[in-house]
Amino acid sequence: MTSRIALAWCLSLVLGTASPLRSAETKKPNVLFIAIDDQNDWIGTLGGHPLVKTPNIDRLAARGTVFLNAHCQAPLCNPSRTSLMLSLRPTTTGIYGLAPWFRTLDDWKDRVALPQHFKANGYRTLTVGKIYHGGVGGPKLREKEFDVWGAAGGVGAKPEKKLIPPTPMGDHPLMDWGVFPHRDEDKGDYQVATWAVEQIRSAPKDEPFFLAAGFFLPHVPCYVTQKWFDLYPDDDAILPPVQENDRDDTPRFSWYLHWSLPEPRLKWVRENGQWRNLVRSYLASTSFVDAQVGRLMAALDEAGLAENTVVVLWGDHGWHLGEKQITGKNTLWDRSTRVPLIFAGPGVTPGGRCSRPAELLDIYPTLIDLCGLPKRDDLEGISLLPQLRDPAAPQERPAITSHNQGNHGIRSERWRYIRYADGSEELYDLQTDPHEWENIVSKPAGAAIAEEHRRWIPDVDVPPAPQSAQRVLTFDRQRDEAVWEGTKVHRNDAIPE
16 A cells, blocks of 8 residues: 555544544545455455465455454345345345345335445446346346446356266256366456456546446356466365364254255265365465456556545355355355455555454445445444444444344354254354354353343344245244255255265
């Protein structure tokens, strides 16, 4: 960071201390809104993996404040992104699966989403890559969400055939990873960054922008070019620590949340010699996306916009790479819920590291405060502005993640509490047990802690919305019967492998 930029940010922080909103005479800051799909806490500044290389994201964190204990509201793309963009919990909207698109529901079709609030307050809004999950319709519908749309992004270059053996539970085409000959420039995420850089360079000087850039990787299929793969050693040092009997003290109901999914279990990736390949591919993909983030940061600096641009970087949920005996998401443990969340720019303390719980639905009200927009009284998130000024500022509540009706994870600074729809529970002391290997909910010391966290379970917990589909779980407590994606699951059914 240049001394000129650092001085400007320090001055903005001092001025911002006097009032949470910027004065009318001050030009509204731009917003660069960066999303990364399936990105867990394997980011250098978060310490999630000892070997990961993310120099650009780490520099961004040093320029601003990183939330070390940030969590998604749902461990799945559509409900997580819906929650973030509306600042409403999945338990409020009923959107738990990969469908529906919230605009198809009468209750939410006219809801003011985050970019719409910025558009209504004088911002030019642009989007490229994956921000919402899936398409939003034709041009007329698209222009209601953002003014300008770039390419959809996605995988980009693909090999002629899959690189890994057929996977169980459907051999889904997305289940693939590894190296094959192609160019970085042919990848969807490179093209997303290129388009976003062009918009930064050509941005009108008299109109603030809200630019959303969504990267696909490290979502599967995580294909990488050789230079990124070679950043990581071809040995077991890159593998995450696992405990072989890890699921022995977790309730059976924990399996129902990912009962039968395309993502293979740890058993399969081991037996097929794919565990190391998967982990290297995921890490390499993370480093590749980090480089694209670096391109965006460089463009801001070169355009002279860094001093007056709020940057927020987030991941929509985490991803298991063998922990808890699975790969993929769809759980209420830290590996699935903990995500990167970084703010930088005017009004944000440089070098801040905040361990207070934070939620992705807090982004909406936080950006309102940072940019001096009219506040809204219909948001469930709370502004993180106090923590952006002082990382040690207290937080009034824990982070809450829900996956289908009745299943909730409560994450405070030290503890993770989980309650499933059948009433079974888990409790972990993250201070002494960071891998969540020992469920202490039934131990005497855990009773009071569990009760304290139990009170944060959402009072509003609606059933799945109409048209809900894909990774949707329901449970009838009277019949003790679960239904996973339309199929009944009983207590004595074998867990799919």
